[in-house]
Amino acid sequence: MTDVAFTDPDGSTVLVVHNENDAPRDFAVAVGGQSFEYTLPGGALATFRWPKSGAPKADRREVPLTGATATAQPAAADARAAIDADGSTRWSTGQAQAPGQYLQIDLGRRTAFDRIALDSGDNLGDYARGWRIESSEDGAAWHPLATGTGTGQLTTVDLPHSTRARYLRITNTAAAPGWWSLADVRLYR
Missing domain, CATH: 2.60.120.260 (Galactose-binding domain-like)
Incomplete structure (x- = not known):
């Protein structure tokens, strides 16, 4: 699995995840004190977006x-x-x-x-x-x-x-x- 997160020019936050494996992979995403689990099929790519108003805030490092x-x-x-x-x-x-x-x-x-x-x-x-x-x-x-x-x-x-x-x-x-x-x-x- 590879992933990258960035802020778009409109202020939204984007997470892109790629499953480089042939088999499905499960992963969890934690954002601003909340989390969700997701299953990505083999070879698939998924994009998650949070609007500027709901963008994750770095409350800790x-x-x-x-x-x-x-x-x-x-x-x-x-x-x-x-x-x-x-x-x-x-x-x-x-x-x-x-x-x-x-x-x-x-x-x-x-x-x-x-x-x-x-x-x-x-x-x-x-x-x-x-x-x-x-x-x-x-x-x-x-x-x-x-x-x-x-x-x-x-x-x-x-x-x-x-x-x-x-x-x-x-x-x-x-x-x-x-x-x-x-x-x-x-x-x-």
């Missing part, structure tokens, strides 16, 4: 994860794929969802953020049915940030206040027959 590392349990695939800013790669449990499975990110330094986006990518249904997010300064003592129930491929978690932490852990808290996958974990402030 993405925190780069350059230099961050990731580990996971189970270690079925490369955990780094969840933080490489490439939606075509993913970390996956490689087995049915079970409580206690996790992805842990070492941000490399204390980092400020107040929003977390958990994107399961184009693997329809591979989102955590239940989750817990925790932070830590040392990777040993964990502090709860948020818990919730997954409802789709993209889960956006707005924290009640800005958090500064070096480590972040996302833990699956529910059982489901499908795998749990993370194509991208993104932080915002």
Whole structure:
């Protein structure tokens, strides 16, 4: 999948998405605190447009994860794929969802953020049915940030206040027959 977003001369915002694969691909679009899921057939191109009056506003900026590392349990695939800013790669449990499975990110330094986006990518249904997010300064003592129930491929978690932490852990808290996958974990402030 490739995509590009831009502002037209009339002030509207345009998103163009191309599925370069032969098979259909599912993806999610998040705009201004709202999101929707869409299935794009193989080889297809889709254009989405928001008028100037309803154009998305950048209320936050993405925190780069350059230099961050990731580990996971189970270690079925490369955990780094969840933080490489490439939606075509993913970390996956490689087995049915079970409580206690996790992805842990070492941000490399204390980092400020107040929003977390958990994107399961184009693997329809591979989102955590239940989750817990925790932070830590040392990777040993964990502090709860948020818990919730997954409802789709993209889960956006707005924290009640800005958090500064070096480590972040996302833990699956529910059982489901499908795998749990993370194509991208993104932080915002």
